[in-house]
Amino acid sequence: MTAPIVQLVTSRFQYPDSFTLARFEATGGYQGLRKALTMTPTAVHDEVKAATLLGRGGAGFPAGVKWGFTPPGVWPRYLVVNGDESEPGTYKDRLLMERDPHQLIEGCLLACYAAGLSQCFLYIRGEMALAQTRVAAALNEAYAAGYVGRNILGSNFSVDIVLHWGAGAYIVGEETALIESLEGNRGMPRLKPPFFPAAIGLYGKPTIVNNVETLSNLGGIIVRGSEDYKQYGSETSPGTRMFAVSGHVCRPGVYEVQHGVTTFRELLYDDQFCGGIRDGNQLKAFIPGGGSSPWFFEEQLDLPLEARPVGGAGSMLGSGAIVVMDDTTDAVKACLRVVRFYARESCGKCTPCREGTSWLETILQRILDGHGRPSDIDMLLDVGDNISPGPYPAASWEAEGLAAVPFPPKQTTICPLGPSAVAPVVSAIRRFRPEFEAKIRRRAIGIPVRVEEPTHV
Amino acid sequence: MSRLTPQNEAIALEIISRYPRKKSALIPLLHLAQEQDGYVSDDAMVHLAELVDVTPAEVIGTCSFYEMFKREPVGKYLVNICTNIACQLLGAEELLHHAEHALGIKAGNTTPDGLFTIEDVECIAACTEAPCLTVNYRYFYKVDETDLDVIIEDLRNGRQPSRKAAETGPDGHIPPHGTLALQRQHIPADRAAGNADPDSAPAPAWLEQP
Numbered sequence: 001m002t003a004p005i006v007q008l009v010t011s012r013f014q015y016p017d018s019f020t021l022a023r024f025e026a027t028g029g030y031q032g033l034r035k036a037l038t039m040t041p042t043a044v045h046d047e048v049k050a051a052t053l054l055g056r057g058g059a060g061f062p063a064g065v066k067w068g069f070t071p072p073g074v075w076p077r078y079l080v081v082n083g084d085e086s087e088p089g090t091y092k093d094r095l096l097m098e099r100d101p102h103q104l105i106e107g108c109l110l111a112c113y114a115a116g117l118s119q120c121f122l123y124i125r126g127e128m129a130l131a132q133t134r135v136a137a138a139l140n141e142a143y144a145a146g147y148v149g150r151n152i153l154g155s156n157f158s159v160d161i162v163l164h165w166g167a168g169a170y171i172v173g174e175e176t177a178l179i180e181s182l183e184g185n186r187g188m189p190r191l192k193p194p195f196f197p198a199a200i201g202l203y204g205k206p207t208i209v210n211n212v213e214t215l216s217n218l219g220g221i222i223v224r225g226s227e228d229y230k231q232y233g234s235e236t237s238p239g240t241r242m243f244a245v246s247g248h249v250c251r252p253g254v255y256e257v258q259h260g261v262t263t264f265r266e267l268l269y270d271d272q273f274c275g276g277i278r279d280g281n282q283l284k285a286f287i288p289g290g291g292s293s294p295w296f297f298e299e300q301l302d303l304p305l306e307a308r309p310v311g312g313a314g315s316m317l318g319s320g321a322i323v324v325m326d327d328t329t330d331a332v333k334a335c336l337r338v339v340r341f342y343a344r345e346s347c348g349k350c351t352p353c354r355e356g357t358s359w360l361e362t363i364l365q366r367i368l369d370g371h372g373r374p375s376d377i378d379m380l381l382d383v384g385d386n387i388s389p390g391p392y393p394a395a396s397w398e399a400e401g402l403a404a405v406p407f408p409p410k411q412t413t414i415c416p417l418g419p420s421a422v423a424p425v426v427s428a429i430r431r432f433r434p435e436f437e438a439k440i441r442r443r444a445i446g447i448p449v450r451v452e453e454p455t456h457v
Numbered sequence: 458m459s460r461l462t463p464q465n466e467a468i469a470l471e472i473i474s475r476y477p478r479k480k481s482a483l484i485p486l487l488h489l490a491q492e493q494d495g496y497v498s499d500d501a502m503v504h505l506a507e508l509v510d511v512t513p514a515e516v517i518g519t520c521s522f523y524e525m526f527k528r529e530p531v532g533k534y535l536v537n538i539c540t541n542i543a544c545q546l547l548g549a550e551e552l553l554h555h556a557e558h559a560l561g562i563k564a565g566n567t568t569p570d571g572l573f574t575i576e577d578v579e580c581i582a583a584c585t586e587a588p589c590l591t592v593n594y595r596y597f598y599k600v601d602e603t604d605l606d607v608i609i610e611d612l613r614n615g616r617q618p619s620r621k622a623a624e625t626g627p628d629g630h631i632p633p634h635g636t637l638a639l640q641r642q643h644i645p646a647d648r649a650a651g652n653a654d655p656d657s658a659p660a661p662a663w664l665e666q667p
Contacts, residue, residue, distance in 0.1 A: 041664055076658035088541045088580040116664045118653035119477070126488070126525045127537075127581055129594040130624040132638035139642050149648035157663040158650035162475045163642040167484050167523030170579065184483035184509070186522035203478060203655035246543035246584035253585050291542060291580070321584065323543050337545045341579050347522075 002266045003258040006232050008240045009216045010256045012100050019134045021141040024102035030147055032219035033109050037155045044114040044222060051226035052238050053218070054259075056092075057082055057173075057211030058290070058319045060307040067115035069198035070206040076118035077206040079111055080197075081215060082178055083124040083131070086170040088291030088341055089321030091244040092254055093212035097124060097131035100216065101138035105148065105161060107215030110222055112159045115208060119160055121182055126166040136163055170345040174415045175209040176201075177347070188349045189415040213242060213320075234260030237306045241320055243267060247286075248326035250275035260306035264288065264296070267305065268324060281326035285431065289318025291338045292420030294393050294407070295427035314395045314404040315423075331432035332439055335424040336364040342421035353418030356387040360421055372440035377429060384422035387412060392426040402430070460504035465493050468641070469508055475644065477652040479509040483519050487526055492635040496527040527634075532567045532574035534612050535634045537591045540577050543584035548601075552588050553577055555602045559609055572613060593634050596623035 012018040012027055024030070036044045049064030070077050081104070085093040096104060108120045122139075124132050139161060142148045150158045164182060166172055172181045176190035179202050201207025217239060221229050230238040237260035244254045245267060251274050257267060264286070269276045277283055285295045294315040296303075303309050310317045325334060343357040360383055363376050384392065388409040396404035409419045429436060461469055469489055473482040483505065490501035497520055506513040520526045538556060540549040553564060556575050560568050564577040583589040586598035590605075597608060597620060604620055611618045617629040626632045626639060 073660075075660050076653035076655065078653065085582050086580060089543050089584050090580070091582045091584045094582045113663065116661045118658055118661050119650075125582070126484075126523070126637070127591065127594055129637040129639075130596075133624065133640050136638050136640045136642045140640070143644060143648045146648075149644065150650045155663065157661075160475070160644060160650040160652070164481075165485060165488065165637065167488065168525035169523050181484065182481055183478065184480035184511075184519055186519055205655045244585050246587055247546045252587070287542070323546070323584070325546060329546065334542060334545070337540070337542050341541055344579060 002270050002272070003261040005256070005272065006240055006258060007256055008220050008229075008232070009096065009100075009103065009213065009242065010254075012103070013095070018099045019101055019138065021102060021138065021145060024100070028223060029102050029219070030106055032222035033106050033113075033147065034153065036110055036113055036222050037153060037157060041114050041116060044110060047226050048110075048114060048218065048221060051221045051229045052236070053214060053221065053229075054237055054307070055211055056213035056217075056241065056320065058087070058292075058316075060317065063111075063210060063214050066198060066210075067111070067208055069196065070115065070208070071199055074206055077116055077208065078202045079108060079115075079117040079120040080175075080178060080182060080202060080207055080209045081108060081120065081122040081212060082173065082175065082209055083122060083128075083212045084166055084173040084178060085125055085128075085212070085319070086173055087319045087321060088338065089244060089246055089287060089323045090290050090319040091246070092242040092320055094125075094128050094131055095242075095254060096212050096216050097128070098134050101131075101135045102142065103216050103219055104135070104212055105138060105142050107218040108161055109148065109152070109159065110218040111208065111210060111215060113157055117159070117208060119162070121162050121164050121202070123164045123166060123172075123178060123182060126168050128165075132163070132165050139163055169347075170341075171347045171415070171417060174417070177415070178209060179207060186347070188347045191414055233258045234304065234306055236260060236308065241305065243305065243320045243322055245274050245322045245324065247324035248278050248281065248329070249324050250278050257305065260304050263302050263304050264322070265301040267322070268301070274324075277324065277326050279326075281328060284325045284327045284329050285331070285427070286325060287321070287323040287338075289316045290321040291323075291341055292316075292416065292423055293318050294395065294423045295431070296395050297397070297431065299398060300395055311407040312404065314393045314406060316407045331428045331435045332364065332368050335428035336361065336368055338424040339364055339421050342417060346417060346421075350413040350415075350418060352387045352412045353421070356383050356418060357421045359383050360425055364425075367436060367439050370439065370442050372436075374440060376440060377433065377436050380425050381429065384425050388419040388422045392422055394426055394430055397431065459494065459498065460500050461490060461493060461508075465489055466504075466508070469505075471643070473508065475642075475652070477654050480511055480515075483509055483511075483516065484523070487516075487520050487523075488635070488637060491526060492637070495633065495635050496530050498528075530567075530571075531634060533572050533634065534592050534631065535574050535576065535594075537576045537578040537581065537594075538564075539579070539581045539583070539587075539589055541580040543580070544587040544589060547587045549588040552590075552600060552602060552605060556605055556609075559606060573609070592618075592622065593631050594637060595625060595631050598623070
C-alpha cells in the first residue's frame with residue numbers, strides 16, 4: 001500500500017501568497033527560530049542530528065554530522081547555501097526558493113545558530129530570476145521584522161544572510177566550485193581530500209555547504225521535534241523528499257513523498273502521483289536521480305526511494321530527479337543528449353573529463369548521424385574507462401545474467417562531473433547495444449516513431 | 458560602451474560592502490554591468506576591476522567562465538530553449554528547429570533587426586513543465602510550436618506576451634536582457650550584523666556560555 005502523502009516542506013505551496021512574511025507567520029513561520037533561541041546551540045544541533053536529516057543535494061550525507069566536522073576553535077565559520085540547482089531533471093530547490101523563501105531563511109538561521117556560523121551566503125542559480133526576486137524581498141522583510149541581522153529577536157544571536165547569484169555554470173553546484181565562484185573566481189572544483197570545506201572552505205575558513213531542500217526542513221524539525229520527524233519515512237531515511245518526475249509519464253510533477261518508503265513503481269504508476277506511462281506505452285528506462293545517475297529499468301521499479309538500496313542496485317537517488325523514457329525513445333539519441341550536457345559543462349580542469357566528455361559526444365553524434373564505425377562501441381566504453389576506471393555502476397539485468405554493479409564509480413578526476421558522463425553511455429550500451437549496432441550498420445531499428453522528424457533544419 | 462553610471466556605482470559599492478573580500482562581489486557586479494548595457498563591455502570590466510581591486514584580466518577571467526555573461530550585444534529578447542533530456546523527450550529539439558525556422562537564424566545567433574537571440578540551453582529546472590523556454594530568464598512552460606509563434610509575434614509587436622510568462626515586470630512586459638531580480642537585497646545599517654572577517658572574526662557571541 002502506498003504510504004500516505006505528508007507535506008512537510010511543501011505545506012505552504014497551496015497558498016497564492018506563500019512567499020510573503022504574513023503568510024509565513026500565519027502558518028507557524030519563525031516558530032522554529034523562536035524555539036531555538038530558548039535552547040542552547042548544542043541542543044539545537046543535537047535535535048538535527050537525532051532527526052538524521054540527510055542532505056538533499058545529491059550526496060545524502062546527514063546534515064547534523066556534517067556540521068560537526070568544523071575544527072574546534074577556528075573562526076569564523078561560514079554557511080553557504082547551495083541554490084545552484086542545475087542537474088538535468090532536477091526541479092525542487094527553485095520551487096522552494098520561489099514559493100517559500102522564508103522557510104529557507106529560517107533554516108539558514110537555525111543552521112548558523114546551531115553550528116556557530118558567523119555569516120551566511122545564499123547562492124542562487126543565475127538563471128532563476130524569480131527566485132532571486134522572491135528571496136531578496138523575503139530577506140528585506142525578515143531584516144525589517146528583526147528575524148535576520150544584528151541581535152535577532154533581541155537575543156545575542158547575530159548573523160547576516162547575503163543573497164548571491166551565479167551566472168550559468170552547472171559545475172558551480174559542486175561545493176568547492178561553489179566556493180570558488182563565491183570568491184569571484186572561475187567555478188572550478190578544488191582538490192579534496194584531504195581538506196573538505198568544513199575544514200578549509202570559503203576564504204580558507206571552515207564552511208558548511210547545505211542544499212536548499214535540506215535547510216528548508218530545519219524549521220519543522222525544531223518546531224515539532226526529531227521524534228515527530230522520524231515517524232515519517234524509513235528508519236534510515238526519515239522525513240520526506242521532493243521528487244521531480246518528468247518525461248513520458250501521464251502526470252509529470254514535483255511530488256513530496258515519504259523518504260525511503262514510497263517505491264519508484266508507486267511514484268510512477270500510482271494515480272495520486274504520475275498515473276503511469278503516457279498513452280498506455282511501455283516503460284523503456286528511467287533515470288532515477290538526475291542526469292548523472294546510471295539508468296534503471298522495469299526490474300528496479302520496486303526499489304524504495306532511499307539512497308542505500310538504490311546505490312546497491314547500481315545507481316543513485318541523487319537530487320530527486322526522475323526522468324522517464326517510454327518505448328518510443330531512441331536510446332542512442334537520449335544517451336547523446338545527456339552526454340552532451342557534461343561535455344558542455346566540463347570546466348576543463350581535469351584532462352580525462354575535458355577530453356573524454358567531448359570524445360564521448362563526438363562518437364555518439366557520428367553514430368546517430370549514421371557515420372558510426374564498428375569499433376565505436378568499444379571506444380565509447382574505453383573512453384569511459386579512462387574517466388572512471390573499473391566496472392562502472394549499473395543495474396542488474398536478470399534476463400542476461402548481469403549482476404548489479406553498486407554505486408559509486410571510481411574517478412580519475414577531481415569532481416564527479418566526468419564520471420557522470422559515463423553513466424548514460426554504460427547504461428545505454430549495456431541494455432540497448434543492438435540499437436547502437438543497428439545505427440552503426442545503418443539498419444532500421446524497431447523503435448516506434450512518435451514524434452515526426454522536423455521538416456526543416 | 459561604458460563604465461558604470463554613478464547610480465550603478467553606488468549600487469555596486471553597496472553590494473561590495475556585504476562581502477568580507479571585495480572580489481566576491483564580482484559576479485553580481487558583472488550582472489549589474491550587463492543590466493546597464495545589455496551586455497558586459499570592456500570599459501565596464503575595467504571599472505569593476507578598480508572597484509574590487511583586481512586586474513581587468515582577472516575580471517575577464519571570471520566573466521568568460523559563465524555563459525550568462527555576453528561580451529557583445531545580444532537581441533532585445535534572449536530566447537533560451539532547453540533541449541536537455543526531459544525537454545528533448547517531449548519534443549524540445551523540434552521546438553528549437555521551429556524557432557530557428559521562424560526567426561531565420563540558427564541557435565546562438567541574433568536576428569538582423571536585433572530583436573531576438575536564440576540559444577540552445579541546458580536544463581533550466583522546469584523539467585516537469587517540458588518543453589520549456591525562457592525569454593530574458595522569464596519562464597514559459599509546456600510550449601508547443603503554436604505557442605512559440607504567438608510569443609514571438611507578441612514580442613515583435615511590443616505587446617505584453619498573451620501567453621503568460623512566470624514573471625513579468627510591473628508593466629506586464631518582460632524586462633530587458635540583463636535585468637534579473639526585480640528587487641534587490643538591502644540590509645539596513647541599523648540591522649546589519651556585519652561581515653565575518655576571515656582574518657579576525659571572533660567566536661560567535663551566542664556560543665559562549667552565559
